[in-house]
Amino acid sequence: MNFFKNLSIKKKLVVIIAMSSSISLLLATTVLALAYLIKVRDELVRELSMVSNIIAKNSSKAIVYDDEEGIRDILSSLQANTNIDYSILYDKEGKVLSMYKQPSVESALESIPNVTSVDRIRYHFTGEFLSWFQPIYYNAEKIGVLYVRYDLSDIRFQIRNYGLALVGTLLASIFIGLVISRGLRNIILKPILDLFLTTRKISKSKDYSLRLRNYSEDEIGVLIQSFNEMLSEIQKRDIKLEKYSEELENQVNARTSELIESNRQLMIFRKFAENAGQGLCIALLNYESVYLNPAYRRLVYEKSISEAIGKPILRYYNEEVARRIKNEILPVVLEIGQWTGELNMVTLQGKVIPTIVNFFAINDEASRPLYLACLITDITETKNTEQILRRAKEEAENLNKQLALAIGEAERQTIASQAKSEFLANMSHEIRTPMNAVMGMAALLMDTDLNAVQRDFVETIRQSSEALLGIINDILDLSKIESGMMELSNRSLDLYATVDEVMDLFAVQANQKGLELLYFIQKDVPQYIVGDATRLRQIIVNLVGNAIKFTENGVIYLGVSIATTSKDNCHLQFVVQDTGIGIHRDKINKLFKPFSQVDSSRTRRFGGTGLGLSISKRLAEMMNGTMWVESIPGEGSAFYFTVTAKVNYDANPVPLQDKKIIGKNILLVLPRERTAEVMTSILDKHKIHSMCCHSGQEAMEVLSTKEDFDAVLMSSILPDMEGISLAHKIRGLELFSGLPLILYSSIGDSKIRNDMHHLKNAYLMSQPLKEVILIKTVSDAFANTKATYIKEAIFLSDEDTAENKARKILLVEDNKVNQKVGLLLLTKMGYSADVASNGLEAFEIIKNNDYDVIYMDMQMPVMDGVEATKKIRKYCYENDKNQPYIIALTAGATIKDREACLECGMNDFITKPIKVEELKESLNKKYR
Template sequence: MSISKTKDLLGQLAQLERTVSEFSFDELSADDAKILKGSFNTFRASLENHIYKPKKGAVVSHAIKASNDENQEISQKQFIAHISHEIRTPLNSIIGFANLLNDEKLTSGQHKKVDAIQFASNTLLKLINEVLDYSKISSGVSNFETVDFNLHSLLKDVMFLCETLIVDRKIELLVEIDDNVPKIIKGDPSKLSQVLLNLLGNSVKFVEQGFIKLEVFSKASYDNHCVLEFSVADTGIGIAKEKIDTIFKRYTQAEANTSSKYGGTGLGLTITKEIIEKLKGDIEIDSTIDSGTTVTFRLPYTIGKNIGFSKISKKPYKNLKGQHLLAGAEIMVFEDNQMNSLLIVEQLTKWGCKVHANVSLTEGLEILGSSNVDLILMDLKMPNQNGFEVSKIIRTHENNKIKSTPIVAFSADFTEKDSIECKTIGINDFLLKPYSLNDLMTTILKNKKSKVELEDFSSILQKPMIKPKETTVVDLNHLLKDCFGEIDMLNELVKLFKLNAIEFIGNVTIHLKTDNLKEIALSAHKLKAGFAMIKADGMRKLIVDIEASCKANKVEKVKELYEVFLIDYPVLEENLTAELTVMNKK
């Protein structure tokens, strides 16, 4: 065969290989993709064998070895997915029973032990999720979507989540979005969030003080397309130059003691790089030991249409105040694992639900036909009965009352194939184990037969999952006792306190202009008694720090602490007013 024809044939072969890979990734299930790729590899090896005419058996042996290696890697990933499911199932019980235990009347020592169980369990869950995530992405099983989304809102939510991770550290969290960055783009918002949270989470982990900054630029724009550049810079511990090339390798961390000191699997950056490359982007790192790190990545996007975006903020809430909306609801539970079944029955019973559990398919159908069951919770991967099959039988039943009952599936793992099958059968929603009590209640309220009105539902979403900042917490109960229960006297004292706070703000604003720390210290000393009076211990500590910094002649420190005060005090005052309003109504 001529050289030109050989090059042409090999070029077409390479193009065909790319097309096969793209088709496998976009259109096929994981199993079908493996079969297609295996057939193509055999064809390619045979063709190359004829072209190059090597020594007998050389290429064939190479192809067989490559095929064996690929099969071994596939088996390993399947093993990881299976083990992940097996671990998540008992972990669901541990986290669930710890949640229940935390609601009991425990001593402070017992609460600390429950908190330790919850922390360890959630850490283990995070590690399992990370390993499974890597397995899915690297094997092409992970699903990538293309939808219009609000980039600016996504960035705001990501920074909000990162802010909650910064505890007891003087870290400034900054974000800068260039004016030419489009608000609405078309792509996969969840994968972009995952990449940003991985990178920002790394910065939070390795920065003790200084700043973390996210910058976003539009590097190119053409025919309704753009290339966005994201940069995450920090003042953390940094990475040695010789380690940067290996940092993206799986299970690799810059230093041997990083895992023991900071935790993690060493997969975070590997997953990040895999996602970015799947999205046809690139990533690079620039870092200096003890100075900081800058990670930059670029991704191509189509500019989206500014339509159909909800203005409702999707922040995490703890809706346990909605228990009265579940009282009397009938829930049927298909769950073969006895411990998980006991857990979910206790959770639902505590909320006032009537629960039908430990039922066979025949018993379940009888109950569905004769009772007013509001919702079915269906474990998809039961060892004794297949949740998909049970759901299919319910959905195809001749009795309309039975087949119209809402079904919520739950399982310790959930693949794209599962998602398609759920939609085909007519399953209404899905819960991934381990789920929080908030997830369980929200999903039931959203899907049960007697739907909760939107106004009622939103009214119960009031208490944030994230604990309020220490400097914004108040407690007027002790002050009311000191007032001998006289609410009028309490109102007057709170009014006086607010006037003192206004006076403090005015004094500090004036005296900071001339760096008169002596006067600021006097104002702080006067106000700290007021915060002690209303049991605002967090804010009192801040005021004490301001006073101490004044006496130590630390002007910049005083300015820094005062900025925190200006941000947190309005929130504290709102909490103070809200608590006082409740007391006045009693």
């Protein structure tokens, strides 16, 4: 486009004419070519339709009577049309009855077409041939199919000749148009070129007396006439401008002298005002400020003079004082010239300052007031001294009254807090029941046919519901703790698996922010302990979630070690470290208070209720531990907590140690120091030697000097190259052509996975870094075996789903909305279910029906779930009926609620709100 803009008008005109004619002719040529192609195609289809109809009609009786000779004679009649090179006649089963080929055709068909599904005339062009399929009917019954292949060589030759003729015509037409336009362009361009040369001459010489000759009366002639008139006007103004310039020079000299004197006087006044200890303000008679000295600005907390100039000075007084200045003080100043008195000023920060103010008028030469000025003296110290003495007396009198009121208020708050906690602890069922409906319906709606906007709305409902449920759970947890209703279970738990589950939970979230998740469990930490796995996981999830939330880049590290130990108990210490924004020392005390966060700005940015850390610390304390934090602003934070637990010596941990890898030597190529430290610690724990370097170049230098490495483990991203590039470089070294290579990459990196296929004896290990995966990957590398370690979600198999309809399910739920949600979720999974509205109704249904599974709500009118389960178990036992698999639907999340479900004879329980995954898992347990 810039090239075209810089062309001369002559060349532009030629280009425009050429392009216009070329485009027009090209469009016409294209239309003709398309019309010709369509015509040839239609004639060819019409011809082949006629031929195939004749063959089909003539061969129908021969097919019916199985006349093979007659069929061959009919197909041989196609010899007259040399363009039909192949013809095949099939019966209705697709069996070839007869085949005809032109004698001139040497090659055979590559494959015989499948025509069993042909029920109407079909044809398609394949470039060199037209393939025609026509069903043959006899007495309205399909008895066979005719296949004809038409050679398009002659047609293509005709089309090519026609196209060459059109192209030749197009080029000739463009050439003739250019020849004609060359002769006509001078008629238009000569006046324009004359105008161009004249303007350049005037621009260089500044001679406005030149005029341009006019050759015509058209638009260009009018342009030239207007140009000449403009030159005349410019010439006149040029003469006047010379006269004005002389007069202006004289005026400037006179005003300059006056300005120098005014500036000298102004400088003297400014130095006086700037250095004065009193505040000085000058304003117009409408109170609009024109000057404030530094002392005045400091007094009212004005940041700069530019922000204060033009603002009314009355804004530094309250409404009452401002009215007094307008109605009383200003008239006195205008009449006698000044006023002095005591007024209270109000700073921009709202602070009231007592002052002595001296207002006076500044007059012009005719003694008329032009400005209102005032001198301000701050008398705050004097007033403060008076107030201190007065307040001391008042405070002494009120101290006893306030103390008595505080004692009474504290007692009332204690009672109110206890009542609130007990109330919130009893609200679990009422809150979770409608939440079950909202979240269940949202999950079902997500699986329907939605457009993008609707799907976004439903996703917002789902996310908001989960967030609301999280807040409700936090509030209920806090209320249970405060009211003493929180109880911890004491069951055997796999500490290693618990930490692994937390890492899996945050793997995707951390990867989306570009963070690396690391953890390390010291060798002496027992794998199985006795405690509450749910509450321990809750603490770790809260700390790791906060670390990810407040960290933009770097590493999140979770460490587990032994603080102290005894014969039966161990004192475990956990630490979650991040490289985030950190916390100031004076804000740390707020962290563990309920509903408290570091500051309001951070709350707006990161959100949250301020309950997570408070609940986590109290849970740690309930586990005979504590929680604290160490932080450096701008560098990160480290949250520590301890718990006391019994060691479960009865459990038998599965050893990860593979004796074949002991003593092996691995080269680590990792850019982050923290990652290298953790990975080295894990390898040392399993007696594997390692050496670490932090770049690809450093790794190549190490490999060139040391040859005793058994494997290389490298990050997919290095400071100087990609990990896959380093892998190829290592493979290029003859000595290490078969060395096992392990690539450590972010989760879901499909590009790395694809690149790995081109490397032999190479292994991929995804983040987060997990001890079990690292050791298994290293073991496989040394054993030269491929393995994939993927934690799969739990789903019912296709075989199970096929049998779902045969399994009978009874849903016992009093809430109509939750009945609807439960039935829809089960229907979505392929099950059908009956419904009962209370325990008594369910018991009556069981008497006359057999069910494989019963989902039983715990709290219902007439008869609750516990009583109904006991009656059903007793009835089935006494009447020798199959015992159903009963799963509790409970809104209670306490240990007592869950134990009550199992003690009354139920097999399992699900906590409301119900999710599809939990329903599937509960049925998997039944049919597993």
